Amino acid sequence: MPLHDLQIAMVEMIHSHTSDAADNMDLNRLDLSAEERTWLHALKASKGFKVTCDVQKWWRKARLQIAAPLTLRLLDRLQLQALVEEYMRATPCRSLYFVPEAMSFKTFICEHTKDPLLHALTMFESALKAIHEYRLSPVSPMEPSSNRCRNFSVTVAPMSQLIEFPAAPEKLLCALMLNQPLPNAEGPHPVLVAPGVRKYWRAATTMEREVLHQCAAPQPLDSLLEKGPHKIRVVERLISERALRLV
Incomplete structure (x- = not known):
């Protein structure tokens, strides 16, 4: 009757009690004795167990906050x-x-x-x-214009996201912080979130939005730049901000 299995059973009981997963809880896979199973069954009705579940629920709400x-x-x-x-x-x-x-x-x-x-x-x-x-490690110093990179592909980097706001994000954040009316939808406002961006986010340009969509799957760098040689500076900036990466 390993103590580890008994601890797992108690944790699963708490999690199932604070969610709709109670009917799905299955302790048969655990190495528990008959006495331990009887004790666990009786534990559900105890005041101490209910208090423990309430504390876990409170802590989860605090974690969401x-x-x-x-x-x-x-x-x-x-x-x-x-x-x-x-x-x-x-x-x-x-x-x-x-x-x-x-x-x-x-x-x-x-x-x-x-x-x-x-x-x-x-x-x-x-x-x-x-x-x-x-936090991610520093980005490689290689740039797309370097000859060493011409055979690479480029794709969206980990932790990088392009998020389409229906209203200016600055207006939304101000409205929430100052308890002002929420802004009306006024067209897409693309926002780039990436580890190398100052404060981790900024507005994205139309060209950056296009490049990021193209690079949702790895794109050969040469092919990407052939479609628009003017994209080189955009790609360089996005790589430096860890929004894109070479693969």
Whole structure:
């Protein structure tokens, strides 16, 4: 009767109790004695177990407040606060770290709402959180104009995202921070999030947007530049900002 399996069982019981996964919990794979299974079954009705579950639920809400404060503010403004409780019930806690929680919350929000402003903001915030937590190593000093790079392909780099806001992101952030009316949709506002960008984000130009879309899958550098030789400076800048990488 390994202690490790007993600990796993207790953790899974807590996670299932705080989500809709209770019916899916299966402890048969664990090496538990009959006495341990009886004790675990009785544990569910104890006051101590309920307190532990309440603490875990409180901590998860606090983790969301740290991982996605702007998204939570916008949910409040859109009167969609109930989505937070729905998320916690539908999605078992898989990690105690902020980035996995932010990514999981982003996926849930994008799957359960159609508001383009909310989609853009939750993608933006989770991308920034990932960059802040997982700093990348310095980029290679090679530039696309170098002869050594002519046989390389170029693709979107890890932690880099192009996010289409339906309104100016500056207006949205100001509205959330200062409790002002939310901006109206006024056409696409492409925003680049990348580790090498100052403050990690900035507005993207039309040409940068085109290049990033082209490089969603690896593109031979020569072929990319043949289609538009004027793109060389754009590609150089995006590589220097770690939005693109040579492969």
